[in-house]
Amino acid sequence: MPHTDTPEQSDFRASVRRWVDSEIAPFVAGWDEAGSFPRTLYRRASELGLLQLGYPEALGGTPCALAWRLIAAEEIARAGAGGLMASLFSHNIGLPPIVEHGSAALQQLVVPGVLAGEQIAALAITEPGGGSDVARLRTTARREGDTWVLDGEKTFITSGQRADWITVAVRTGGPGPGGISLLVVPGDSPGLTRTPLDKMGWWCSDTAQLHFSSVRVPAQHLVGAENAGFRMIMANFNSERLLMSAGAVAFAQVCLDEATAWALQRQTFGQRLVEHQAIRHRLMDMRTQLIASRALLQQVTARFEATPGDSEVIADLCLLKNHATSTMQTCADHAVHILGGMGYMRGTKSERIYREVKVMQIGGGATEIMKELAWRQLAP
Ligand SMILES: Cc1cc2nc3c(=O)[nH]c(=O)nc-3n(C[C@H](O)[C@H](O)[C@H](O)COP(=O)(O)OP(=O)(O)OC[C@H]3O[C@@H](n4cnc5c(N)ncnc54)[C@H](O)[C@@H]3O)c2cc1C
Structure with missing residues (x-):
């Protein structure tokens, strides 16, 4: 079926396809059965420039038109394993708010390591009480001096078990959409417990329930303005x-x-x-x-x-x-x-x-x- 690739994009498509055919497709069914894929794959995806697509150069990324990211998504999907795509690229939902609204210091702390495939990023919005109605989320963060203190629960979080950085939606203000902020929580924070979840599909993807019990993160981990999440x-x-x-x-x-x-x-x-x-x-x-x-x-x-x-x-x-x-x-x-x-x-x-x-x-x-x-x- 025809694509609208430029010659450079055709070359890129062919190189991603070769990688998928040789290093993913033969193994992915086994990873699915095992419920996980090797962590080294993140570094490999970075070596091939895939994690970096669409991110600023100053943070280790490769700015590009959306078409390039779509080509990567299409070619990786050819292995027929959605779970691999979801976890390997969970940074594409965890990082953008930080890149677009985070302070320079927060960006430098989080983004380059993830784009290098050394660390993993996730996004946590959904709660056991509901996912569609984001404006009613209940996980709270209250300011105590130089820290935010989080309490609550998130569920169905992709890369939730192994993420090093989790962009978490929290209630910092009153009810409704105007009281929500985003905070970046390190995966090894004391008070954060993570429980793996079993699923109908996406078996090799890491999906977890996260429990926050007085989890403290530095005030500078707020993404953008308070209550603007x-x-x-x-x-x-x-x-x-x-x-x-x-x-x-x-x-x-x-x-x-x-x-x-x-x-x-x-x-x-x-x-x-x-x-x-x-x-x-x-x-x-x-x-x-x-x-x-x-x-x-x-x-x-x-x-x-x-x-x-x-x-x-x-x-x-x-x-x-x-x-x-x-x-x-x-x-x-x-x-x-x-x-x-x-x-x-x-x-x-x-x-x-x-x-x-x-x-x-x-x-x-x-x-x-x-x-x-x-x-x-x-x-x-
Ligand atoms: C494998 C997996 C990975 C996920 N990864 C992430 C992640 O990384 N981060 C994250 O934050 N979330 C993640 N999610 C959560 C996902 O975004 C939510 O499941 C989704 O938004 C729906 O929320 P819910 O499950 O609470 O369903 P509900 O909001 O309870 O909705 C249940 C059903 O009711 C329907 N419904 C709800 N409201 C209405 C309405 N007003 N009118 C008509 N129908 C309605 C919905 O469409 C749905 O069919 C993941 C989910 C899965 C299954």
Whole structure:
């Protein structure tokens, strides 16, 4: 399916693909079964320049257009393991608020080590009491002299177990969105306990519940202004949703590729599966949704790059996430069906993607929330 890469981007795509084919794809099913992947992979991703994409040079990053980050996301998704993507790139949700709003000292403390693959960053917003309604979060931070003291609980946090830095949403003021701040909490802070969580999919991704009991962090770990966190959180969601959409499109493509390859060689009733019209139609239904999602992704990406604050663009970005993840769901369903019993067996990419689609429709803002946010951006 055509991409709109420049020659340099094609070279970059090919180099990421080679890495994925040689160092990820052969091992990822084993990592998933083991519930974890080697920590050394962060350093490797940094050596290849992948962690640094889109970050300022002064912090060890490589400024670039969004298209490059999408290429990386698409190619890594070809391994068919969402859990790897989620954890290996959790800095893409943990770092941006620090890069955009943190003090120079906080940026230097946190960002270069993470982009070098030596440390891990995470973002903690969701609480056991609710994730969609961010404005009602309950974890508190109160100021005591030169420190903030945190109490509360976060859940479903990607890289929560092994993160060295956690960007935590806390209530520092009154109720509602105007009382929320972001604080950077070191992973080894006394009073922070982390409990791993078992999941339907994303097995190799580290997902944890975090408990904060009088956790003290220096006052300088506040990101931006006090009580200004809600807007930062909302802005941060935009790029997360775009990258998730790119991943969803790529996972859908993996399903189409796997189903096509299977249908070309599997024989039933004396014919290859592709010679049965019903199977060909499934493949074409997958392609129909896929090309539509990919076109929408390319279009919204270009508009978001040009005018990131435009309400119509933000609305369409939310709808893109729904479209792309719905395409992923349809394609995973068709692919597992075409693979038959083999599609139900652990080890095929389609089986894994089938289990992983739900988190794509819930995480980063669930489907209903995307529609609500889009409507609010567009409401006359
Ligand atoms: C594997 C995994 C990794 C995650 N990683 C992170 C992370 O790194 N950091 C982080 O902060 N969070 C993370 N999350 C949390 C995720 O963002 C939340 O699960 C998500 O925002 C939904 O919140 P909730 O689970 O509390 O569901 P709820 O908010 O309780 O919603 C439950 C259901 O009700 C629907 N709903 C809610 N409100 C409405 C409404 N007004 N109208 C109609 N329907 C509604 C929702 O769409 C959803 O389907 C992760 C989740 C998972 C599963």
